[in-house]
Amino acid sequence: MSQGDKARALVEKAEKKLASWSLFGGGSKYEDAAEMYTKAANLFKVSKCWNDAGACFEKTAQCALKSDSPHEAATAHTDAANCYKKTDAKGAPPTYKEAIGIHIDLGRFPTAAKLQKEIAELHEGEGNLPLAMEARSTPAFQTAADYYQGEENTAQGN
Numbered sequence: 001m002s003q004g005d006k007a008r009a010l011v012e013k014a015e016k017k018l019a020s021w022s023l024f025g026g027g028s029k030y031e032d033a034a035e036m037y038t039k040a041a042n043l044f045k046v047s048k049c050w051n052d053a054g055a056c057f058e059k060t061a062q063c064a065l066k067s068d069s070p071h072e073a074a075t076a077h078t079d080a081a082n083c084y085k086k087t088d089a090k091g092a093p094p095t096y097k098e099a100i101g102i103h104i105d106l107g108r109f110p111t112a113a114k115l116q117k118e119i120a121e122l123h124e125g126e127g128n129l130p131l132a133m134e135a136r137s138t139p140a141f142q143t144a145a146d147y148y149q150g151e152e153n154t155a156q157g158n
Contacts, residue, residue: 003044003047004049004052006040006043007039007040007041007043010036010043011040014032014036014037014040017029017032017033018033018063030067034064034069034072034076037056037063038056038057038060038076041053041056041057041060041079044056045083050083050084050087051087051088051091054079054080054081054084054091055080057079057083058076058077060072060073060076061077064076070105071106073102074106074111075099077096078095078096078115081118085122089122089125090126092122093119096119097119099115100112100116
């Protein structure tokens with residue numbers, strides 16, 4: 001059985017888990033499904049099936065949000081975007097933006113800034129300078145720069 005086949009079997013198992021009914025709430029079913037989706041995503045990565053891996057990481061993020069784990073959701077969105085940028089640089093920014101929003105809500109401005117910079121660099125790599133400039137001047141990026149400067153990290157803030 002190939003890694004891709006093992007990944008597809010895990011996705012199917014995760015979907016069955018999510019479709020199951022639970023008497024005691026759904027928290028653990030989302031955690032279990034998230035774990036299966038993450039394992040499947042990693043198997044897809046090994047198989048270089050980047051879009052499938054990204055889709056599994058996005059499902060991990062959805063499950064993490066439903067089980068009230070925003071940090072895990074942000075990490076999964078970032079992992080998804082990192083997979084998408086290997087095959088479709090235009091598909092990565094929306095997923096990075098999901099992660100950025102969560103990091104801002106959590107007060108993790110340096111991480112949000114790093115991801116915002118990643119979006120700008122993707123646009124620059126695509127030769128889309130107007131979008132790159134827009135990505136570099138968004139409120140999230142400015143907020144992160146302010147945060148860096150407030151922490152006396154002027155070099156990062158600039």
